[in-house]
Amino acid sequence: MDIANHTFYSPQKKNAILKSLLWNSVLEIFKKEKNIDISEKMISIKKTETSFRITTNNPLLQQEFLYIENDISEVFHKKLSKMWINWEIYKIKMK
Secondary structure (H helix, E strand, O other): HOOOOOOOHHHHHHHHHOOOOOHHHHHHHHHHHHOOOOOOOOOEEEEOOOOEEEEEHHHHHHHHHHHHHHHHHHHHHHHHOOOOOOOOOOOOEOO
């Protein structure tokens, strides 16, 4: 089932699925690579047409994010492919 091409998912539902996948990918990679639990430091994820912006309440995480940005993107896009989501490659940024 390719959720990107089915009309029974509203745009809001698709966005919620994408944000949830990214949220979990970020938590997973920070825990695995940096041994940091950032679940209470993440504030929001906002989606534009081609990118996501992750907002945190800790500026030091932005620096850490730069080191593991590719890992997060790779895990996120693997999760998308497992769900048969054939959307474009998204850019992930941290604010």
